[in-house]
Amino acid sequence: MSDVAASRAEQSPNSAVELAHHGITVTDLEASARFFCEVLGLEAAPRIDLDEAFSAxxxxxxxxxxxxxxxxxxxxxxxxxxxxxxxxxxxxDARPCDAGAAHLALYVDDLRHVVSSAAAHGWTPMGAVEPITTGPRAGGLAVYLADPSGAVLELVQRPSGVRGSTMRRT
Structure with missing residues (x-):
C-alpha cells in the first residue's frame, strides 16, 4: 500500500486504499485469457471454478x-x-457514452501494433486510432477496442518523453 493510501486509511475507515482488480465478464474464458497473454503480455493464473453459493x-x-x-x-x-x-x-450492448458503461484503459508501447495483433483475437476498433491533442497525454495516441461479447478496452500510447501513470514529462 502506498504511503498516501496508508495515510488515508488511517484517517477514515471508508477510504479505498488500492485497486484490487478490474473484472470483465466474457463469453469464452480461454480465448480471452489468450488475448490478454499473447497481445497484452499479461500472465494468467490457473482457472478457478467459484463455489456457486459464494458466487450467488x-x-x-x-x-x-x-x-x-x-x-x-x-x-x-x-x-x-x-x-x-x-x-x-x-x-x-452499451456504447461508451451510455450511463453504466465501463472500460479498462491500458498503456501500451506501440498502439498500432497492438491493434493489429488484437484483430486476430476478435478485438476490433470501435473508432479510429486518434492523436491526443489536449491534457497531460497530448502527443500520445488512443483507441477503444471491443471484443465480440461487448467487453471494451481503451489503449493509450504515451507521448514521447512521458513515463509512468503520473504523466510527468522526463
Whole structure:
C-alpha cells in the first residue's frame, strides 16, 4: 500500500486504499485469457471454478456459476469471468457514452501494433486510432477496442518523453 493510501486509511475507515482488480465478464474464458497473454503480455493464473453459493451470494445473481482467470502484469490486475449460469444471462450492448458503461484503459508501447495483433483475437476498433491533442497525454495516441461479447478496452500510447501513470514529462 502506498504511503498516501496508508495515510488515508488511517484517517477514515471508508477510504479505498488500492485497486484490487478490474473484472470483465466474457463469453469464452480461454480465448480471452489468450488475448490478454499473447497481445497484452499479461500472465494468467490457473482457472478457478467459484463455489456457486459464494458466487450467488456476492453477485446477487441466483444460480450464478462462474469460472475465473486472474491476469497479472506490471500495475495491472484483471479478473476474467465466464458465467455458466443462470440460463437467462445476456450480453451488454452499451456504447461508451451510455450511463453504466465501463472500460479498462491500458498503456501500451506501440498502439498500432497492438491493434493489429488484437484483430486476430476478435478485438476490433470501435473508432479510429486518434492523436491526443489536449491534457497531460497530448502527443500520445488512443483507441477503444471491443471484443465480440461487448467487453471494451481503451489503449493509450504515451507521448514521447512521458513515463509512468503520473504523466510527468522526463
Amino acid at each position: 451470494g456476492v453477485t446477487g445473481v441466483a444460480e450464478a456459476r462462474i469460472s475465473v482467470v486472474f491476469m497479472q502484469g506490471p500495475g495491472v490486475a484483471v479478473e476474467l469471468l465466464q458465467y455458466h449460469g443462470p440460463d437467462d444471462r445476456r450480453s451488454v
